[in-house]
Amino acid sequence: MNRHLSVAFVLAALAASSVSFSAGPTRLLRQPTVSATRLAFAYAGDIWVADRDGGRARGITATPAIESDPRFSPDDTLLAYSSGENGNLDVFVVPAEGGSPRRLTWHPGDDRVGGWTNDGRRIIFGSARTAAPSPFTRLWSVPIEGGLPDPLPMPRAFSGQLSPDGARFAYAEHPLAIVDEADGCSQWRNYRGGRVSPIRVIDLGNLSVTKIPWDNSNDTDPMWMGDAIYFLSDRDLTVNLYAWRMPSGPLRQITHHKDFDIKTASAGGGVVAYEQAGRIHVYDPATERDRLVEIEVVGDLPWTRPRWIEAGESLDGGSLSPGGARAVFEAHGEIVTVPAEKGDWRNLTQSPGAADRSPAWSPDGRSIAWFSDASGEYRLMIGDQKGADRPREIALDHPTFYYAPCWSPDSKHIAFTDTGLNLRVVDVASGSVTKVDRDSYTHPTRTIDPVWSPDSRWIAYAKRLDNQFHVISVYSLDSKRVLTITDGLSDSVSPAWDASGKYLYFLASTDFGLNTGWVDMSSFERPVRRAVYLAVLKAGEPSPVLPESDEEPGEEVPERAKSEIQGKDRKDGKDGSAGKDAREARSRKRSGGDGKE
Numbered sequence: 001m002n003r004h005l006s007v008a009f010v011l012a013a014l015a016a017s018s019v020s021f022s023a024g025p026t027r028l029l030r031q032p033t034v035s036a037t038r039l040a041f042a043y044a045g046d047i048w049v050a051d052r053d054g055g056r057a058r059g060i061t062a063t064p065a066i067e068s069d070p071r072f073s074p075d076d077t078l079l080a081y082s083s084g085e086n087g088n089l090d091v092f093v094v095p096a097e098g099g100s101p102r103r104l105t106w107h108p109g110d111d112r113v114g115g116w117t118n119d120g121r122r123i124i125f126g127s128a129r130t131a132a133p134s135p136f137t138r139l140w141s142v143p144i145e146g147g148l149p150d151p152l153p154m155p156r157a158f159s160g161q162l163s164p165d166g167a168r169f170a171y172a173e174h175p176l177a178i179v180d181e182a183d184g185c186s187q188w189r190n191y192r193g194g195r196v197s198p199i200r201v202i203d204l205g206n207l208s209v210t211k212i213p214w215d216n217s218n219d220t221d222p223m224w225m226g227d228a229i230y231f232l233s234d235r236d237l238t239v240n241l242y243a244w245r246m247p248s249g250p251l252r253q254i255t256h257h258k259d260f261d262i263k264t265a266s267a268g269g270g271v272v273a274y275e276q277a278g279r280i281h282v283y284d285p286a287t288e289r290d291r292l293v294e295i296e297v298v299g300d301l302p303w304t305r306p307r308w309i310e311a312g313e314s315l316d317g318g319s320l321s322p323g324g325a326r327a328v329f330e331a332h333g334e335i336v337t338v339p340a341e342k343g344d345w346r347n348l349t350q351s352p353g354a355a356d357r358s359p360a361w362s363p364d365g366r367s368i369a370w371f372s373d374a375s376g377e378y379r380l381m382i383g384d385q386k387g388a389d390r391p392r393e394i395a396l397d398h399p400t401f402y403y404a405p406c407w408s409p410d411s412k413h414i415a416f417t418d419t420g421l422n423l424r425v426v427d428v429a430s431g432s433v434t435k436v437d438r439d440s441y442t443h444p445t446r447t448i449d450p451v452w453s454p455d456s457r458w459i460a461y462a463k464r465l466d467n468q469f470h471v472i473s474v475y476s477l478d479s480k481r482v483l484t485i486t487d488g489l490s491d492s493v494s495p496a497w498d499a500s501g502k503y504l505y506f507l508a509s510t511d512f513g514l515n516t517g518w519v520d521m522s523s524f525e526r527p528v529r530r531a532v533y534l535a536v537l538k539a540g541e542p543s544p545v546l547p548e549s550d551e552e553p554g555e556e557v558p559e560r561a562k563s564e565i566q567g568k569d570r571k572d573g574k575d576g577s578a579g580k581d582a583r584e585a586r587s588r589k590r591s592g593g594d595g596k597e
Contacts, residue, residue, distance in 0.1 A: 026057075026297040027278035031069055034282065035076040036269035038096075041280060042068045043297050047081050049096065052269070052282065054293040060098050064303070069113040072096060072268055074120045078144065082113045082125075091125050093144055104142050105149065114159050115266075117141060118166050125149075126158050139171065154202055161223045161267070167204055168246075170212075170222035170229050173197045189261070190237055192216055193519075199231050201246070212244050213251050223267035225285055230254070230272055232262050241265060241274060241283065254283060255290060306352075319361045319368075321385070328359040328368055328385075335359045335370050337385070348387035358404055361385065364411040371402045378402055380414070380426060394431045396424075403446070408456040413477070415450035415459055423448055423461060425477070436475045437482055440464050444518060453497050460485075460495035460504055468516035472506050472535070485535050492533075502541055503534045 032041045040049045043057075045066045050057035061067045065085035072079055079096045082089045086103070089110040094101035105111040107129050115124045122143055128135040130151075139157045142149040152169065154160075160171025174195050176187045198214035199222045212219070217235035224230075228245045235242075239261035241254040255262065257276055265274035272283045273293075283290045309332070317330040321337075328337045328348075333355045338345040349356045354374035361368050365385065372381045377399035383391030396402070401419045408414070414426045421439035426432070439448040441464050451460045457477050462470040465488050472485040472492045485504060486492040491512035496505045507530040514526040536543050 024296075025054075025279070025294040029278060029280050029295060029297070030275055031264045032273040032275055032280045033070045033072050033079075033266045034268045034271055034273035035072040035096075037076065038072075039273060039280060039282075039293065039295070040070040040072060040079055040096075041275075041295075042070060042081075044299065044301055046299070047079065047094075048297060048299075049079070049098075050293075050295045052271075052293070054295050057295050057297045058098070059299055060094060061101065062300070067092075071113055071115050071123075071266065073116050074118060074268075076269075078120070080113045080116065080123045082111065091123055091142060093123065102146070104144070104146055111140075112137075114139060115161050118162055118164065120144075124152070124160075124162075137175070153204065153207060154200075159221060163224050164226065168201050169204060170199060170201045170224065170231075172199055172220045172222060172231075176218055176220055190234060191218060199229065199244075201229070210247070213249065221265045223265065223272065225267055225270075225272070228285075230265070230267060232265055232274075234261065239263070241272065243285075255281075317358050319359055321361050322363055322365045326385075328361055330357050330359055330370070333357075335368065335383075337368075337387075346387050348383055348385075348391075356381070358402070360405045360407055360414075362407045362411040363409050367411070369405040369407065369414055371405070380405065380416070382414075382428065394426060394433070396433060404449070406450050406452065408452045409454060410456040412456065415452070417446070417448055417450070421446075421448060423450060423459075423475075425450075425459065425475075434480070437461070437463060437473065440466065441468070447493055451495050451497060454499060454501045460497065462493045462495060462506075469512065472504065474504070491528075491530075493530075498534075502537060503544065504537055505532060505534045507531070508533050 026043065028043065030042045032039055034052065038049055038052050040047060040060070046062060047060040047067045047070045048057040049060055060079060061081070061083070063083065063085050065083055067081050067083045069082040070079055071081070077096055078093055080091060080093045083092050088108060089112055090103055091105040091111050091113055092101045092103055104123065105125065107127065109127060109129045111125045111127045113123060113125050116122070117124065122141040124139055124141050126137045126139055128137050131138065136156050137158045139152040139154060139160060140149040141152065154169070154171055156173050157171040158173060158175045160169055162169055174197055196216060196218055199212040199219045201210045201212070202208070212229065212231070215235045217233050218239070219231055219233045222229050222231040228243050230241060230243045232239050233242050236253065238257055240257055241262060242251060243254055244251045260277040263275045265272055270284070270286065272285070274281050274283070280293045280295060281290055282293055311331045315329040315331050319328050321327065324340060326337045326339050328335060334347050334351065335349045335356045336345050336347050348368065349372070351372065351374050354372055356370055356372045359368055359370040367382050368385050369380060369382050371378045375393065378401060379396060380394040380402070381391045382394070383389070403417045406415045412428055414428060415423065415436070417423050421442065423436040423438065425434050425436055436459060443464065447462045447464065447470060449461060452458070453460070459475045461473060463473050464470055467488070469488055469491045470493050471488045472495050473482050474485060475482050486506070486508070490508045490510045492506050492508040494507045498505065509528050509530045512528050515523045515528055517523050534545070
């Protein structure tokens with residue numbers, strides 16, 4: 001099969017819109033920077049510039065690499081940004097009107113643009129180039145003509161800005177992103193762990209440090225407006241814009257978004273520009289007015305054009321057909337089947353612009369189930385295995401992200417889970433959805449994975465308890481009841497049914513206790529040992545693992561011989577009253593008397 005996948009299996013990848021037509025304001029505008037007359041931002045991996053009042057944007061960069069972090073120079077003539085076109089992020093500068101960019105940093109580590117010095121002669125950037133072995137970020141500055149960068153005095157800082165008089169520097173020590181390479185997408189919302197830190201202000205003359213009032217929140221992106229420091233904080237559980245006036249306050253909340261966080265913000269030209277819900281807002285402190293800027297991006301975007309790609313190395317979510325003649329995979333958002341030996345691959349979805357995921361072949365071989373967001377929200381799809389008919393959609397309440405559809409052996413039901421840790425089952429004929437159970441705690445390892453019994457009447461799964469141990473539970477489709485199989489005193493996972501349905505196998509650990517606190521790194525060094533156990537499911541059914549012992553049975557007396565012995569006893573009087581009297585007489589004789597006391 002590998003030969004067919006790597007050589008013959010090629011997909012046509014088509015974006016939802018390969019040519020950009022005007023359809024209103026563009027979304028997903030990121031990392032805005034603002035000057036007195038214009039805005040710059042990142043979109044589709046390039047840097048774009050638009051008027052501060054909005055309108056049509058024009059491209060500044062056009063490379064296959066990812067450009068990010070634009071920052072206008074104080075005089076609005078230059079634009080600094082980060083680019084990965086040389087394999088890692090480096091600092092580049094380009095005329096704000098467009099032109100040929102110039103590379104300023106050459107270190108093999110990432111250099112991320114953060115801003116400018118007040119005189120416009122140097123660009124400030126963050127880099128972990130000297131932070132071995134722990135890669136924490138420090139701020140540096142590099143001349144716009146090129147040359148060696150100089151470190152700023154703070155030993156650890158990720159972002160920040162000089163005060164207007166150049167005497168102080170406000171900075172944040174850590175990024176919100178857990179993984180820097182994810183460009184902020186790995187942010188843990190409302191995180192309150194060891195990475196949270198306040199905004200600090202360092203006096204560059206005497207190196208004294210002042211902390212802005214802090215509430216154990218995620219505070220970042222500090223910027224100066226006069227003697228006030230504006231910054232982002234999630235102290236009200238949604239990231240909003242705040243301001244604090246030097247030297248003693250007060251602290252004031254500026255925006256009050258409740259739906260989506262403000263992701264990034266920067267100041268310039270007397271205003272603050274920020275990104276929220278994929279759009280750019282401009283806040284003017286003079287008028288205290290917050291304004292949504294409508295921007296339209298129309299570009300070439302060559303990477304969105306239809307093209308043939310080799311998809312054999314990017315297959316995911318494989319499922320074999322019952323007879324092993326074909327296999328179904330997810331590939332670049334399409335559901336495809338490939339033959340084991342002979343024939344061609346088939347694209348069952350033909351849905352560019354949609355994400356089709358997690359295919360599963362039905363046991364009767366007729367159908368394939370998967371999840372698709374073609375409608376705008378994920379739905380369960382059931383299609384013909386040859387792709388001849390339009391697939392059937394089953395809408396799901398409270399749409400979210402779903403995992404791994406699992407067919408019952410009779411192909412009449414499908415079980416699956418979702419991001420909310422719910423376990424549900426679908427009746428294929430009617431399309432009705434039943435909630436079976438819900439796991440108790442979010443955990444990096446998902447363990448509420450359904451397993452069908454051979455008769456399709458039961459679903460087994462592992463559920464996490466309050467003590468963080470798992471129990472094995474089973475759900476009856478007939479009675480709609482959940483039964484718990486294990487006692488919760490050991491960590492029991494990975495249920496598997498015996499082919500006869502008499503037994504349920506699972507893995508269990510009795511030394512799991514020190515591993516329950518997965519956030520606590522002290523649990524990492526505690527090994528977990530598991531053994532295979534089974535539960536007998538029917539009363540009266542013997543266990544297949546009862547202790548056994550080899551024993552000698554002894555010599556058996558034939559039935560004929562037993563009859564002859566019994567007959568002889570009767571003849572000798574051993575079985576009647578005479579025999580009884582004789583035995584009593586012999587007993588009296590042995591005792592030496594007539595039996596009287």
